[in-house]
Amino acid sequence: MSPRRPNRPSGPFPSLDEPEHRVKFVEAGLADPRCTLDRSALERMATTPAPRRTVVQRKPNQVGVTMKDQHSQAGRLRVHTGAEPPDEAETGQTGARSAELRSALDGIRNIRYLTNLGSDPGARPAEWEQRRLLRTVSLLLEAEGLPPSAVDRAGEPARTGYRTSEGDQAGQVQVRWVGPRGSGARYQEHEQLQRCQAVLRSWGFETVEVRGPGGRRYLEVEARLG
Incomplete structure (x- = not known):
């Protein structure tokens, strides 16, 4: 898990700048059967500002839906x-x-x-x-x-x-x-x-x-x- 960087913009959820909250976010995502992301991807979602508003506004339990949309778009x-x-x-x-x-x-x-x-x-x-x-x-x-x-x-x-x-x-x-x-x-x-x-x-x-x-x-x- 990356340490908090004081001068970077907040990720999609500002509260996730706190390490203990990021841990809970990642574990919740891994436990959700609808989520298709692995641990590394969830950690990135928690710590990196997303350039597209549709990604920023997703809640943790909606991440799997986003990935499935992209897979369908590129894979069909x-x-x-x-x-x-x-x-x-x-x-x-x-x-x-x-x-x-x-x-x-x-x-x-x-x-x-x-x-x-x-x-x-x-x-x-x-x-x-x-x-x-x-x-x-x-x-x-x-x-x-x-x-x-x-x-x-x-x-x-x-x-x-x-x-x-x-x-x-x-x-x-x-x-x-x-x-x-x-x-x-x-x-x-x-x-x-x-x-x-x-x-x-x-x-x-x-x-x-x-x-x-x-x-x-x-x-x-x-x-x-x-």
Whole structure:
């Protein structure tokens, strides 16, 4: 439990500046079956001013509802890995899809704020994202304007774009730039993978560009929580 800091703003509940009150707050949250936060997250809620009024005004027994809202917002959207049929991948170009992606990004930001510790909780992935790494990486790439690829009935690339897949190791995702024969995707891949890398690094993910069989490039992506 962090000691009281005399010159910092009060947390969401001023009385929780007192250590004994913070202990009671955390223990009550852990005992409430509706609360989905762990001890570290509850301690953060008790000691850090929240930037959004909706978070500040929550009572201790309503914290679980807030987290469930953010999980639903970020977790229910169908993501595109680039291995879907063309008609599904093309839905990413609609206005409704863009709005859904923005909403999902807001959900990820809020999950980070509610669960990460430190002075900048939004700068690195949350554990929730690490458990859904393929989904999160795919969502971020599309939401930041990179087009997903698609596959035809034979399983071959039907459009040029990113393709995400599980990595060779647990907790790792691979990102490739693929396209139909004659599309020139091979010659675009270095530049386009750099774009993918910039997006993912801006969200706090670790990425490395690798040369695979035949000299084709791809990214290895991991989420470091430390």
